[in-house]
Amino acid sequence: MLTRLSTLDRNWLKEQMMLLLSPKRYIHSLAVAELGEQWAARHQLDAERAYMSGLLHDVARDMTDEQLLAAAEQYRIPMDPVKRSNPLILHAEVGACFAREEWQITDAQILEAMTRHTIPEPDMSDLAKLIYLADICEPNRRWWPGREILIRLAEQDLDQAMTFGLSETMEYLQEKGEVPHPHTLQVLEYFRNKAASQTRHAR
Numbered sequence: 001m002l003t004r005l006s007t008l009d010r011n012w013l014k015e016q017m018m019l020l021l022s023p024k025r026y027i028h029s030l031a032v033a034e035l036g037e038q039w040a041a042r043h044q045l046d047a048e049r050a051y052m053s054g055l056l057h058d059v060a061r062d063m064t065d066e067q068l069l070a071a072a073e074q075y076r077i078p079m080d081p082v083k084r085s086n087p088l089i090l091h092a093e094v095g096a097c098f099a100r101e102e103w104q105i106t107d108a109q110i111l112e113a114m115t116r117h118t119i120p121e122p123d124m125s126d127l128a129k130l131i132y133l134a135d136i137c138e139p140n141r142r143w144w145p146g147r148e149i150l151i152r153l154a155e156q157d158l159d160q161a162m163t164f165g166l167s168e169t170m171e172y173l174q175e176k177g178e179v180p181h182p183h184t185l186q187v188l189e190y191f192r193n194k195a196a197s198q199t200r201h202a203r
Contacts, residue, residue: 013055013103021062029058031138032131039130042155046109046127053113053131056105060095068094075101082181089181092118119181120166122190129158133165144168163191 018026033054040050060068065087072079072090075097083089096114099105113131116124120132133154137147146168153161166188173180 017055017059020059025058025061028138028140029055031140032057032134035134035138036131039134039154043126043130043158045130049107049109049127050130053110053127054134056099057114057117057131057135060091060098063091089118119183120187122187126158129162133161136165159191159194163195166191
């Protein structure tokens, strides 16, 4: 279990986040933290890790494209053409590096959850899945038809929720005319195959 941070530490991080983010983004971060903490109890995960991951996940979200590219170079984050042409994707990796280097957040699970909330991985931890889903579902986000379904799935089965959530994300990006990272499509296929395999074994 993660040693619970003191109230002062948590409040200090909130103050820093408030300085770095727009009011809307800060409210979003608090909501992801609170939802993550709530869901952690359902899945027997560390509630403090979930809260801190949610609070910090968008720490670099309000950086400009130029700042994100410069930070990615500074932190030696691997680049590819998709990231270079759409630097906003980098905010998750840059944010995790920033939290580690500037605020000495060294917990590997928190840093992974921060890193994977834009480009997921097949082997991501349950905490990382939870934060990915809480980021989509927090109550200040715009409503969409599948939202309640995703919330119910996230409360019951994180892998099923990832399959549905990734599918919804792909549709949302297509509607906006944005190109998803190819790796995200591969991860969606992984979770679809995993769900199909579990269904076959359940018969």
